[in-house]
Amino acid sequence: xxxxxxxxxxxxxxxxxxxxxxxxxxxxxxxxxxxxxxxxxxxxxxxxxxxxxxxxxxxxxxxxxxxxxxxxxxxxxxxxxxxxxxxxxxxxxxxxxxxxxxxxxxxxxxxxxxxxxxxxxxxxxxxxxxxxxxxxxxxxxxxxxxxxxxxxxxxxxxxxxxxxxxxxxxxxxxxxxxxxxxxxxxxxxxxxxxxxxxxxxxxxxxxxxxxxxxxxxxxxxxxxxxxxxxxxxxxxxxxxxxxxxxxxxxxxxxxxxxxxxxxxxxxxxxxxxxxxxxxxxxxxxxxxxxxxxxxxxxxxxxxxxxxxxxxxxxxxxxxxxxxxxxxxxxxxxxxxxxx
Amino acid sequence: xxxxxxxxxxxxxxxxxxxxxxxxxxxxxxxxxxxxxxxxxxxxxxxxxxxxxxxxxxxxxxxxxxxxxxxxxxxxxxxxxxxxxxxxxxxxxxxxxxxxxxxxxxxxxxxxxxxxxxxxxxxxxxxxxxxxxxxxxxxxxxxxxxxxxxxxxxxxxxxxxxxxxxxxxxxxxxxxxxxxxxxxxxxxxxxxxxxxxxxxxxxxxxxxxxxxxxxxxxxxxxxxxxxxxxxxxxxxxxxxxxxxxxxxxxxxxxxxxxxxxxxxxxxxxxxxxxxxxxxxxxxxxxxxxxxxxxxxxxxxxxxxxxxx
Numbered sequence: 089x090x091x092x093x094x095x096x097x098x099x100x101x102x103x104x105x106x107x108x109x110x111x112x113x114x115x116x117x118x119x120x121x122x123x124x125x126x127x128x129x130x131x132x133x134x135x136x137x138x139x140x141x142x143x144x145x146x147x148x149x150x151x152x153x154x155x156x157x158x159x160x161x162x163x164x165x166x167x168x169x170x171x172x173x174x175x176x177x178x179x180x181x182x183x184x185x186x187x188x189x190x191x192x193x194x195x196x197x198x199x200x201x202x203x204x205x206x207x208x209x210x211x212x213x214x215x216x217x218x219x220x221x222x223x224x225x226x227x228x229x230x231x232x233x234x235x236x237x238x239x240x241x242x243x244x245x246x247x248x249x250x251x252x253x254x255x256x257x258x259x260x261x262x263x264x265x266x267x268x269x270x271x272x273x274x275x276x277x278x279x280x281x282x283x284x285x286x287x288x289x290x291x292x293x294x295x296x297x298x299x300x301x302x303x304x305x306x307x308x309x310x311x312x313x314x315x316x317x318x319x320x321x322x323x324x325x326x327x328x329x330x331x332x333x334x335x336x337x338x339x340x341x342x343x344x345x346x347x348x349x350x351x352x353x354x355x356x357x358x359x360x361x362x363x364x365x366x367x368x369x370x371x372x373x374x375x376x377x378x379x380x381x382x383x384x385x386x387x388x389x390x391x392x393x394x395x396x397x398x399x400x401x402x403x404x405x406x407x408x409x410x411x412x413x414x415x416x417x418x419x420x421x422x423x424x425x426x427x
Numbered sequence: 428x429x430x431x432x433x434x435x436x437x438x439x440x441x442x443x444x445x446x447x448x449x450x451x452x453x454x455x456x457x458x459x460x461x462x463x464x465x466x467x468x469x470x471x472x473x474x475x476x477x478x479x480x481x482x483x484x485x486x487x488x489x490x491x492x493x494x495x496x497x498x499x500x501x502x503x504x505x506x507x508x509x510x511x512x513x514x515x516x517x518x519x520x521x522x523x524x525x526x527x528x529x530x531x532x533x534x535x536x537x538x539x540x541x542x543x544x545x546x547x548x549x550x551x552x553x554x555x556x557x558x559x560x561x562x563x564x565x566x567x568x569x570x571x572x573x574x575x576x577x578x579x580x581x582x583x584x585x586x587x588x589x590x591x592x593x594x595x596x597x598x599x600x601x602x603x604x605x606x607x608x609x610x611x612x613x614x615x616x617x618x619x620x621x622x623x624x625x626x627x628x629x630x631x632x633x634x635x636x637x638x639x640x641x642x643x644x645x646x647x648x649x650x651x652x653x654x655x656x657x658x659x660x661x662x663x664x665x666x667x668x669x670x671x672x673x674x675x676x677x678x679x680x681x682x683x684x685x686x687x688x689x690x691x692x693x694x695x696x697x698x699x700x701x702x703x704x705x706x707x708x709x710x711x712x713x714x715x716x717x718x719x720x721x722x723x724x725x726x727x728x729x730x731x732x733x734x735x
Contacts, residue, residue, distance in 0.1 A: 105567060106567060106570060106571045106574070107571075109567065109568050109571040110571045110572075110575060113571070113572075114583075117583065117584065117587050118583075118587065229713070229716060229717075229720075230709070230713065232659075232660075232712075232716070233659060233663070233709050233712035233713040233716050234663075234705075234709050234712075235663050235666045235667060235670075235683075235686075235705060235708050235709070235712075236663075236667070237666075237667060237670050237686070238666075238686060238701065238704075238705035238708065238709075241686065241689075241690060241693065241701045241705075242698075242701065242702065242705070244693055245693055245696065245698045245701060245702075246698070249693060249694060249696050250696060250698075256693075256694065358574065359573075359574070362574060362575060362576045362577070363576065363577075365576040365579065366576035366577055366578030366579055367578070369576075369578055369579055369582065370578070370667055370670070370671075373671065374690075381579070384579065384582075384583075385582065385671060388582065388583065388586040389586075389672075396583065396586075400579070400583065403575075403576065403579065404575060407574060407575065407576070408574075411574065
């Protein structure tokens with residue numbers, strides 16, 4: 089087996105025990121939850137014990153815990169996350185319905201964070217200890233002291249309500265929603281495919297504030313790291329050599345320094361993605377964005393066990409896949425990495 | 428047996444004394460340590476002011492208006508001389524609520540960090556020192572938790588444990604355990620291989636003694652640097668939990684909850700309900716962040732020269 093293939097297999101094998109630990113953990117904490125899902129679903133007080141017992145049996149929560157655990161794991165293995173207590177739909181179906189919304193938000197949030205964070209970090213590093221550097225650094229530090237949900241609400245109040253530049257919440261305007269038919273679930277893609285500029289602009293406008301909010305959380309961290317990493321690289325011998333050869337400063341930075349400065353940032357990308365998913369919970373809640381993360385919050389409020397379990401498992405698997413991709417992509421960015 | 432226990436107690440208290448000595452040496456005996464540490468000083472002042480204000484405003488009568496009982500202001504009015512930060516939909520004074528609304532944040536942040544620090548550090552010492560299968564199992568479990576979004580984990584845990592201050596301490600604290608575990612384990616692994624550990628082992632020191640007297644004190648620097656940044660992050664996590672409705676029950680003043688409340692009146696443009704509690708969260712989190720910067724410079728002087 090070639091080096092990279094063996095590495096991928098090794099990484100995959102390592103992902104399995106990690107996931108198993110996480111799955112077990114999720115199962116355990118949800119089984120000690122003080123709220124009773126049957127009571128939450130039936131609502132009200134005067135329910136006959138027979139009815140409760142019947143529903144308990146129907147939902148399978150009356151069986152021994154080990155049996156439940158076995159079925160839970162086996163179900164996940166087959167891609168069956170159970171049925172939502174509230175909607176009676178398969179959890180997997182609900183999740184896949186909402187997943188494109190989260191992915192779209194995360195992608196554009198990441199894009200914003202990447203451009204803004206990396207850009208500001210590089211600018212600060214190339215102008216180290218000048219006023220612009222200090223300004224950017226203060227902004228970086230300030231950005232991770234800022235609550236994400238508050239930042240989103242501020243954008244809503246001032247840019248959406250007061251100035252009316254952007255819609256306050258949702259993915260698509262009310263009137264357009266009637267005629268707009270989403271095929272893939274990625275609204276921006278669908279609107280471009282529809283060829284209708286009005287829909288396209290509307291969908292894009294809905295995406296701006298949530299993407300900035302989510303990206304903002306990461307941009308400070310990314311900016312700080314880019315600055316540090318860029319400063320380090322700019323002190324390297326090969327940069328001095330390039331400058332001594334008379335290479336233009338712009339080219340030194342763009343082609344000699346940038347690529348090398350990226351390496352340490354990509355290394356921690358997996359963890360940053362976890363921060364992004366955590367931020368998605370708040371962003372989706374603030375902007376009524378119908379994604380996986382807001383589905384999880386509503387499931388928790390409704391004590392919908394299979395839905396909570398399913399969402400967390402789903403997010404865990406998703407993050408494991410991202411981590412795997414990140415690990416493999418090192419070799420593309422840094423050719424020195426060999427497996 | 429009794430001799431062993433005496434020794435454990437002795438070494439345990441030694442570690443505690445070391446930590447206190449560390450704090451005293453770095454901070455209060457301060458003229459040396461704090462000289463030139465502007466960032467650290469600003470951070471300490473900010474945090475101290477917040478604790479003082481929050482503490483004092485819990486006493487009835489020390490806020491301009493009562494944060495919950497006063498209901499005679501005009502409804503939903505912007506900032507004015509009488510009501511510096513405006514009024515809310517229940518005709519309460521926002522300023523009085525904002526200056527007294529930090530109780531939950533501060534208590535939970537300190538409680539959670541104390542919890543995760545002690546559990547994480549102890550597990551880290553043991554894991555790094557003993558190595559082997561236990562170390563592998565612990566590292567894998569911690570990595571699994573660490574790789575998962577901490578915000579989502581905290582929300583799930585708080586939903587399991589219920590709302591209020593104690594459940595928030597447990598859930599936020601749990602989420603940060605891997606952070607301390609990783610730091611202390613890494614240090615413990617290094618110290619374990621040093622000659623002085625070999626030497627004390629040769630003279631017959633017990634494992635417990637080695638961990639508490641030789642490994643633990645060497646991890647204090649790293650723990651201190653991590654914990655101040657951790658406090659800054661905890662403030663934000665607590666605010667987010669309160670915002671989602673898992674915090675103090677109303678009508679207690681609380682920044683996160685007040686922001687959630689303000690969200691309902693956002694469409695009418697009542698910006699003051701959201702803006703001011705948020706600025707308080709930023710200021711407090713920034714205060715802890717600055718302490719973190721300062722402490723990192725203190726424990727790693729090389730860092731200061733090329734501060735990131």
